[in-house]
Amino acid sequence: xxxxxxxxxxxxxxxxxxxxxxxxxxxxxxxxxxxxxxxxxxxxxxxxxxxxxxxxxxxxxxxxxxxxxxxxxxxxxxxxxxxxxxxxxxxxxxxxxxxxxxxxxxxxxxxxxxxxxxxxxxxxxxxxxxxxxxxxxxxxxxxxxxxxxxxxxxxxxxxxxxxxxxxxxxxxxxxxxxxxxxxxxxxxxxxxxxxxxxxxxxxxxxxxxx
Numbered sequence: 001x002x003x004x005x006x007x008x009x010x011x012x013x014x015x016x017x018x019x020x021x022x023x024x025x026x027x028x029x030x031x032x033x034x035x036x037x038x039x040x041x042x043x044x045x046x047x048x049x050x051x052x053x054x055x056x057x058x059x060x061x062x063x064x065x066x067x068x069x070x071x072x073x074x075x076x077x078x079x080x081x082x083x084x085x086x087x088x089x090x091x092x093x094x095x096x097x098x099x100x101x102x103x104x105x106x107x108x109x110x111x112x113x114x115x116x117x118x119x120x121x122x123x124x125x126x127x128x129x130x131x132x133x134x135x136x137x138x139x140x141x142x143x144x145x146x147x148x149x150x151x152x153x154x155x156x157x158x159x160x161x162x163x164x165x166x167x168x169x170x171x172x173x174x175x176x177x178x179x180x181x182x183x184x185x186x187x188x189x190x191x192x193x194x195x196x197x198x199x200x201x202x203x204x205x206x207x208x209x210x
Contacts, residue, residue, distance in 0.1 A: 052143045118140075
């Protein structure tokens, strides 16, 4: 290879190195890494909510065996599950505050409906002692714990990303590449999930009655 033919590849390599250093220095790489972390943590949130949704049919089925007359509660659960399932949870939701709010609201409605369903067990001792019901209740409680962990992690990732987007000089890079802040769960939601909820509503009901 001649000296002249070697010059061009060397120039290209130098330009690429300079460009890479420039992007790294202006925070571009960090923004991209944080954006990926936000997406990954969101996927885990969706995964855990889906896990909960998958438990609902079996839970309703076993409750119906002992409490067929609780049709209002079953209807509420079915409607809440359908509403939550009707919302598309693509990555684009992360950049749409209204879509994020609708998704969070639908999941909160699902939480409320499940609370009422679990409270039904207090009126049916045989249901409470059913082994399958106890197993499903334990699975639901574990899933609620995982939802709390996943949502907290997502909140932290979004806060980190949004801070980087707003800080100087990375805010300039963010504007150049069209990277804006992302919507997060509301403050009320953050307070509600600071500790994982319990699905054993019988104890609280009994305590208030005493």
